[in-house]
Amino acid sequence: xxxxxxxxxxxxxxxxxxxxxxxxxxxxxxxxxxxxxxxxxxxxxxxxxxxxxxxxxxxxxxxxxxxxxxxxxxxxxxxxxxxxxxxxxxxxxxxxxxxxxxxxxxxxxxxxxxxxxxxxxxxxxxxxxxxxxxxxxxxxxxxxxxxxxxxxxxxxxxxxxxxxxxxxxxxxxxxxxxxxxxxxxxxxxxxxxxxxxxxxxxxxxxxxxxxxxxxxxxxxxxxxxxxxxxxxxxxxxxxxxxxxxxxxxxxxxxxxxxxxxxxxxxxxxxxxxxxxxxxxxxxxxxxxx
Amino acid sequence: xxxxxxxxxxxxxxxxxxxxxxxxxxxxxxxxxxxxxxxxxxxxxxxxxxxxxxxxxxxxxxxxxxxxxxxxxxxxxxxxxxxxxxxxxxxxxxxxxxxxxxxxxxxxxxxxxxxxxxxxxxxxxxxxxxxxxxxxxxxxxxxxxxxxxxxxxxxxxxxxxxxxxxxxxxxxxxxxxxxxxxxxxxxxxxxxxxxxxxxxxxxxxxxxxxxxxxxxxxxxxxxxxxxxxxxxxxxxxxxxxxxxxxxxxxxxxxxxxxxxxxxxxxxxxxxxxxxxxxxxxxxxxxxxxxxxxxxxxxxxxxxxxxxxxxxxx
Numbered sequence: 001x002x003x004x005x006x007x008x009x010x011x012x013x014x015x016x017x018x019x020x021x022x023x024x025x026x027x028x029x030x031x032x033x034x035x036x037x038x039x040x041x042x043x044x045x046x047x048x049x050x051x052x053x054x055x056x057x058x059x060x061x062x063x064x065x066x067x068x069x070x071x072x073x074x075x076x077x078x079x080x081x082x083x084x085x086x087x088x089x090x091x092x093x094x095x096x097x098x099x100x101x102x103x104x105x106x107x108x109x110x111x112x113x114x115x116x117x118x119x120x121x122x123x124x125x126x127x128x129x130x131x132x133x134x135x136x137x138x139x140x141x142x143x144x145x146x147x148x149x150x151x152x153x154x155x156x157x158x159x160x161x162x163x164x165x166x167x168x169x170x171x172x173x174x175x176x177x178x179x180x181x182x183x184x185x186x187x188x189x190x191x192x193x194x195x196x197x198x199x200x201x202x203x204x205x206x207x208x209x210x211x212x213x214x215x216x217x218x219x220x221x222x223x224x225x226x227x228x229x230x231x232x233x234x235x236x237x238x239x240x241x242x243x244x245x246x247x248x249x250x251x252x253x254x255x256x257x258x259x260x261x262x263x264x265x266x267x268x269x270x271x272x273x274x275x276x277x278x279x280x281x282x283x284x285x286x287x288x289x
Numbered sequence: 290x291x292x293x294x295x296x297x298x299x300x301x302x303x304x305x306x307x308x309x310x311x312x313x314x315x316x317x318x319x320x321x322x323x324x325x326x327x328x329x330x331x332x333x334x335x336x337x338x339x340x341x342x343x344x345x346x347x348x349x350x351x352x353x354x355x356x357x358x359x360x361x362x363x364x365x366x367x368x369x370x371x372x373x374x375x376x377x378x379x380x381x382x383x384x385x386x387x388x389x390x391x392x393x394x395x396x397x398x399x400x401x402x403x404x405x406x407x408x409x410x411x412x413x414x415x416x417x418x419x420x421x422x423x424x425x426x427x428x429x430x431x432x433x434x435x436x437x438x439x440x441x442x443x444x445x446x447x448x449x450x451x452x453x454x455x456x457x458x459x460x461x462x463x464x465x466x467x468x469x470x471x472x473x474x475x476x477x478x479x480x481x482x483x484x485x486x487x488x489x490x491x492x493x494x495x496x497x498x499x500x501x502x503x504x505x506x507x508x509x510x511x512x513x514x515x516x517x518x519x520x521x522x523x524x525x526x527x528x529x530x531x532x533x534x535x536x537x538x539x540x541x542x543x544x545x546x547x548x549x550x551x552x553x554x555x556x557x558x559x560x561x562x563x564x565x566x567x568x569x570x571x572x573x574x575x576x577x578x579x580x581x582x583x584x585x586x587x588x589x590x591x592x593x594x595x596x597x598x599x600x601x602x
Binding site for chain 2: 135
């Protein structure tokens, strides 16, 4: 039984790795995301200027040799600010999705495995969370608690938990009826062991597909809140905040809004491709074709 | 059908009550005294006490909660802290704008998205399928405010087909329509991307079913098989997605209203957040959550309508 479980687990991960490499779409999307993430991580070394350094003489200047993407309304270098802004976006979205995966996934598996009243209450709570549109929840949490990175993460996590709980619960319901789970129980395995070793690997595929799509949602939400003016406070560079500044100066210098928009689009497109590609390869119905 | 409707309605009630409870506590977890935040640090102690009394903040939390629930359940959302008008009145003023925008977006989304999805499924792995899939993936990648700004930049600022600042006069249908075009396109085109994807994948699933092969082999014309036999069953997931999409649509319409400077619920919520207008905020949260619960309910009912099997369970 342990051996079977082990092959199952490595099977799931290895299959995922293989399909990621085989599926052109997933690997292309993953590559794009990786490049943008590297740009954000190494922003301190990559950016040609200090993202906060102002220069009145360069106010709203177009692209030049020294400032390849031009300057904003304070004369700050747009390229450097895009690189630095990526740090906020990617940090907030990655952390909130990771928390949602762990909490939502655990809740979903527990809820499906235990069943009964616990299941009903948990799922009812998830229904309540799902009754708040992601952006409206974000507006409320950030406006009430203040625009900090921690509160942004809290706001996004709150809306992301329910979908992950649901997606982890559904397969758990069918898997727990299967013979190998019964056999595990007969062998005296603890419930925790059955859930972690035997059920978790079977829901990992779907959770990963969902994770890449929710990373996109999280980035969108963070950017939207910053655009509305409820993101991390200026002068810290965020993509949404840069677009907001660009929008305020759109008649004088349209490029100001366009460049950070392109940055968001590239990451979102990469994540959507990754998610789509992973879904195609992890969906058993499509796998055999 | 009626018993099914009643049963679903009864299930929605506890969710709605829980949602109201969450809204109540959410608005009250804000650190600091709302009266202080509203009036600022220059306010006299008397003014602060008066406002606290007006807000009911001098009462114990349980009493406040009971007041809130009875008020909301009797349909009263209180009055705005800023304008002192009833919240319903404030909502009623802008609701027509949000409704016309939402309906226009839903229409664009389904009218374009559904046929596109069906065609892409029929011509799977042909050029048209790849193009449709690429465009839908691109559409999904646009945050609503980014696409709104690009539309504004292209069609209002560069091409000058539409006014940059839409000053729609409520009683002039033509100016109202021209103010609606870009915002509706913005919301609608993003939705096309969603609907097309779901329609395509659901259609692909149905086209592999035995009864489709039976229909084909007994000589039913291909067009009939697709649009009559297959689409009917493929519609179920599409209906669900459109229902679940309401949450995204609400968020996107908030952003669209901001970019196009259009009156609506979204502008109202952002304004009330900026002005710390807690009662309006509470009222809007209740309305939004109510919309979502109702939409989920309608989705389930539509399920029953499209697929008679659902009712019997």
